[in-house]
Amino acid sequence: MKTLIVYNHPYEGSFCRAILDAVCEGLNNSGKEVDVIDLDKEEFDPVMRASDLKAFVQRKPIDPKVLEYKARLESADHLIFIFPIWWELMPALTKGFIDKVIFPGLAYDYKENGLGMVPLLKNLKKVTMITTMNTPSIAYQWIFGNAVKKALLTGTFWKMGYKNRKWISFNMVKQVSHQKREQWLNKLVQRFSK
Structure with missing residues (x-):
């Protein structure tokens, strides 16, 4: 059982980094193999260029990073995204990962009648999104x-046919106490240790 984490935050001291560490600790406790794609450290290029769009139409990715990520995705049974919500959306690197890696012929294909999609990542059983934001949840x-x-879990993974999707949202992060953040992290370790 392998979990692939797609992580996106440029600051090493962020709460997102603490979340990544807690999730990895829990997964390691459970005996899961963990693979982390750190989009910032790996200097992933999120821009969909004309050559990438042509590759999208032909269903043949050309970006070497996309080809590397394809192999890592194909071996995962659980995909976890960890990122902050900025201006109500994911950062550019996460959006670029969706645009360039969640690709026809790689993650999904279209049904013969063109009405709907078929998931191609046969090992993938679960998609989890873990986010931080300073906006109240309500x-x-x-x-x-x-x-x-709507964009990631519904508009991307539900539409492709991946049924087991979960969102863990940490809200008002800057406003809560250090103790509250520690509680959140401990719960993550426990949750992913199971």
Whole structure:
């Protein structure tokens, strides 16, 4: 059993980094193999260029990083995204990962009648999104419409046919106490240790 984590935060001292460490600790406790794609450290290019779009149409990725990530995705049974929500959406590197790596012929294909999609990552059983934000959850849901959930879990993975999807959201991160953050991290370790 292998878990692939796609991590996106440029600051080593961020709460997202602490979340990554807690999730990895829990997964290691459970005996899972963990693979981390650190989009910032790996200097992933999120821009969909004309050559990438041509490759998208031909269903043949050309970016060497995309080809590397393809192999890592194919061996994972659980995909976890960890990133902050900035201006109600995911950072550019996460969005670029979706644009360039969640690719036809790689992660999904279209049904013969063109109405719907078929998942191609046969090992993948679960997708989890773990986010941080400073917006209260009620405001994010009712004012901003759960934009990142709609874009990533519903508009991407549900549409492709991946049924087991979960979102863990940590809200008001800057406003809560250090003790509260520690509680959150301990719960993550426990959750992923199971």
